Amino acid sequence: MRGVDPGLFGPSSVTWQLHGDPMMWIAGVRALYLQALHPRAVRGVLQNSDFRRDAWGRLLRTARFVGTTTYGTTEAAEKAGARVRKIHTMLSATDPDTGERYGVDEPELLLWVHCAEIDSYLHVVRRSGFRLSDAAADRYVAEHRVSARLVGLDPADVPASTGELAAYFAQVRPQLAAGEEARTVDAFLRRPPTHPLLVPARALLWRRAADLAYAALPHHAHALYGRPAPPPAAVTRRLVTTGTVLRRVPARLRWQLPPKHILSAMARLGPGSRPAPYKVEGPAAILDGPGRARRGDGGDSTRCQSRGTPG
Structure with a gap:
């Protein structure tokens, strides 16, 4: 559709x-x-907000910003x-x-937050x-120099x-530590406060999601937090299983959740703008079945290997 603004990334982006x-x-x-x-980064968060009371709000605001x-x-x-x-x-x-x-807003801190997000996604x-x-x-990481500019980098x-x-x-790894502030975040993510009627759902759904997110961290992060994680192969299997289940929920149904960023974009740009994994598949990826990749290093790097490839 000519003349319609595709946004900063557009439908052709990863x-x-x-x-x-x-x-x-x-x-x-x-x-x-x-x-x-x-x-220094987590201190800036906890000293400027009541993370314990408003952590849900922070998560939703981040999701809204990304959307x-x-x-x-x-x-x-x-x-x-x-x-x-x-x-x-305005914050210090x-x-x-x-x-x-x-x-x-020190560049060092903004860069850490940015890289931790992009690596995790x-x-x-x-x-x-x-x-x-x-x-x-690589294209995905490069594209997010745009989002880095938005936050001041x-x-x-x-x-x-x-x-x-x-x-x-x-380079930044020697600066990392699990201090009191990190323990506060860990405690919240493991057991966030919720309405008494929702406690069973927290135990059944949220705890599993948070445990899986923790397990997907690099080895040195587990060491800093002092909590073990399953072997990398077991974590990958859990991630693949979870991804397979969630992707079976019809996309149109998932995208109905407010504020409906994807549906709004499709209404603006047309049905051809619908996000779909096959639009970024490379030849090597197409030869693999879903979940046929495994982590080769267990660290922060996002590179994967096919089964049987020496690591």
């Missing part, structure tokens, strides 16, 4: 297809676990980014050990059976491939 996958919810929880391991920047118009995405940048300029945190006061969705070639995975300073993303995590 982002457009991948962000429509239901495993993004598991990926979002993994991102929270990973982000909490940067002491708007992925499927909304360019104007809507730019406005969402401007709101985030404005809020960040204090290091309890040194008394240092610092802004939460790509890692979980891909590991759960979403067919994606290495080249397409210089795109030139942001990883543009899975290799650069892995190198970034290797």
